[in-house]
Amino acid sequence: MTNSRPETPLLDQVDTPEDLRRLEPEQLRQLSDELRAEMIDAVGSTGGHLGSGLGVVELTTAIHYVFNTPEDRLIWDVGHQAYPHKILTGRRDRIRTLRQGGGLSGFTKRSESEYDPFGAAHSSTSISAGLGFAVANKLNDRPGKAIAVIGDGAMSAGMAYEAMNNAEQAGNRLIVILNDNDMSIAPPVGGLSAYLARMVSSSEYLGLRTLASKVARRLHRKVHSGLEKAEEYARGMVTGGTMFEELGFYYVGPIDGHNLDHLIPVLENVRDSEQGPVLVHVVTTKGKGYEPAENSADKYHGVPKFDVVTGEKKKSAAGPPAYQNVFGETLAKLAETDERICAITAAMPGGTGVDKFAAAHPDRAFDVGIAEQHGVTFAAGLAAQGMRPFAAIYSTFLQRAYDQVVHDVAIQNLPVRFAIDRAGLVGADGATHAGSFDVTYLASLPNFVVMAAADEAELVHMTYTAAEHDSGPIAFRYPRGNGVGVALPEQPQKLAIGKGRIVRPESGNIEKGGKVAILSLGARLAEAQKAADQLEAKGLTTTVADMRFAKPLDEELIRKLAATHDVVVTLEEAAIGGLGAHVLTLASDEGLLDAGLKIRTMRLPDVFIDQDDPDKQYDQAGLNAPQIVDTVLAALRHNSAAVKKARA
Structure with a gap:
């Protein structure tokens, strides 16, 4: 690596936004340049989300300069835009701990800073939360604005519009900044649009509009309505804000989100306005100011460690294929001979492997944007019409569509196939992105089949099994990252529904008089095998x-x-309520515990586990081989003590 720390003499004077507000306006351009250089250098050493943060450097600077944060509440949506915000709000000394164990979260987090009033790692929540802050201030007669910055496609989710539909209750205390960085909803911006934005956000314009509205109300209702619509649509034709006006917002924009001379006066006008709520439409470029990111297809959205000078990403050693690629390639191959197969994803085609499917079958691949609820019901409609839809959604994001899973899929017993990526703990993204709950919330539903892949070969089999399963909904989960290195089958196998397999002993014969049986669900199977080796070394015959x-x-x-x-x-990488709970229920119902059988359940603990190396996370969760061995030995000791007590 050829990285060296950038020189940041102006940024070195800024620890908090209060320091920032002491600067002269003409110093803000240099500060932004230094802030961008510092962020690039930091993410180069840690990896993380890069393009989104680069796109909001000037916007972040302008917001903290104009508004009185933290009294004015700044809410980021989605949180991975917030790296520059973290640097300006007292966390620069820790910015190179991003997404590491004990370090800064990759998203906003309430426990991390008073400048993070609301945690955000999923998307499209900022306007709802901002409305809550604004109305609370209004009800308690407190000063302070709520500023919601929403971007990175988050406006594609229905929740944003649900919040906007109620936003009039906040009055001028709510300001929404639409960071339009990849949605292509804005025309090119320049001097004219900047002038118009300053004009329509000025107190003079707002005052004239209010006066005209009051005069019009003195006239006949139909005249007033006509004048109001004429003014609204005239501005909408010029600025593009008619939709937002219909939702009750006063629209300003679009403006260049990288031009501080445009941003500062508009934000000052909005801050001091008596009108509201207001939506400020800024247009930014993901990856702005860093040529490798600007030239990259994904604008360096998420990156491993990289060389700041060259932009070259640190390559991982060659290894087994990533699970999402195994899924995508398997599904694409199955679709060659089955025209009913189609794939749906919610803004994560690359992360789910649907990009592989889309390359082969573009007419049958659908990216619905950040709209998991719609995606699930869309899949239900496809299934009801005889298609074989695969809804490929991260476990943590599928939670957002649980009502649709229940009502639109399960109750109607529709054969939607759920490919659930990022099952279990996920490393650097931490608790917000962990796939902890899907086994519990799906296995409790009538009609559902729920599978978990132990390795990449099993994932191939489960993808095929799901494709062939037409009698109801079916889900299969698999972890983030690469497989374990087993050979992929040349032909997939249709698994018998509800049937497991004995992997130890290899003969598959269950020996009477065995000491320990480990029942593994999912990708902890390798750890179960390690634990079995250690138990066998202690003379304890073990079946896996x-x-x-x-x-x-x-x-x-x-x-x-x-x-x-x-x-x-x-053993499972899922929360309570999954395999262990179902096994205990069976044992209770059938009296298996009455014969002295000892059952122990190992699952994710009842805590949210922060970001760290995945192996360390599983150590913390108690799901690695040493903890499995300890659990078995403790159960055997307890069994022995109980027997001795009974005999006494």
């Missing part, structure tokens, strides 16, 4: 089963293992 299905359970296999082993341990 890959359950494959959380629902329906392989009840026959569970009964056999319960009858032939002293201790049964369930």
Whole structure:
């Protein structure tokens, strides 16, 4: 690497926005340049989200310069735009700990700073939250604005419009800044649009508009209505804001989000306005000011560590294929002979592998934007009309569409296939992006089949099994990152629904008199095998089963293992309520515990686990091989003590 720290003499004087507001306006351009250089250098050393933050450097500077943060509440949507914000709000000394264990979150986080009034890692929440802050201030007669910065496609989600529909209640205390960086909803901006933005946000214009409105109300209602519509649509034709006006916002823009001479006066006008709520439409460029990012197809949205001078990304050592690519390529191949197969994703084609499918079958690939609710019901409609839709959505994002999963899919028993990426703990993205809950919230639903892939070969089989399953909804989950290195099958196998497999011993024979049975669901299977090796070394015969299905359970296999082993341990990278809960329910219903069987459930703990290396996260969660061994030994000791006590 050839990186060296940039020189930042002006930024070195700024620790908080209060320091920033002491600068002269003509110094802000240099400060922004230094802020951009500092961010590039920091992300080069840590990896993370780059393009979005580069696009809001000037906007971040202008907001903190004009508004009285933190009393004025600044809410970022989505949070990965907020790296420059973190640098300007007292966290510059920790910015090179981004997304690392014990370091700064990659998103806004309330516990991290008073300048982060609302956590944001998912999207499209800022206007709703901002409305809450603004109305609370209004009800309590407190000063302070709420400024919601929404961008990176977040306006494609219905929640943003639901919030805007209620925003009039906030009056002039709510300001929404639409950071239009990749939506292509704005015409080219320049001097004329900047002049118009300053004009329509000025107190003189606002005052004249208010006066004209009062006069018009003295006239006949129809005349007033006609004048109001004429003014609204005249401005809409020039500035493009008619839609936002219809939702109750006073629209200003579009303006160049990189031109501080345009931004500052408009934000000052909006700050001092008696009108409201106001939407300020700024146009920015993702990756702005860093040529490798500007020239990249994804504008360096998310990057590993890279060389700041060359832009060259640090390459990982060659290894097994990534799970999402295995899924995408498998589905694309299946679709060659099945024209009913189609794929849906919610703004994450590359992250889910749907980009692989789209390259081969563009007419059957659909990116619905950040609109998981719509995506699930869209898939339900496709299924009802005889298609075989795969909704490929991260576990953490599928939570946003749970009502649609229940009402539009499960109750109607429609064969929607859910490919659930990022199952389990996800490393640097932390708690907000962990796939912790999908087994629990899906396996509780009637009609659902829920699978979990132990490795990349199993993922191939499960993708094919889902494609062939037409009798109801089916889901399969798989982790982030690369597979474990097993060979991929030349031909996929259709799995028997609700049937697991014995992976240890290799013969598949369950020996009577065995000490330990480990029932694994999902990608902890490799750790279960390691634990079995260690237990065998202690003289404890150990059977390992890959359950494959959380629902329906392989009840026959569970009964056999319960009858032939002293201790049964369930293992899953999911929250309480998943495999372990279902096994315990079966054991309770059938009296398996009455015979002295010891069952222990190992699952994610009842805490949110912050960002860190995935292996360290699983250590914290207690789901690695040493913890499995400890759980087994503790159960055996307890069993022995109980027997001795009973005999006494």
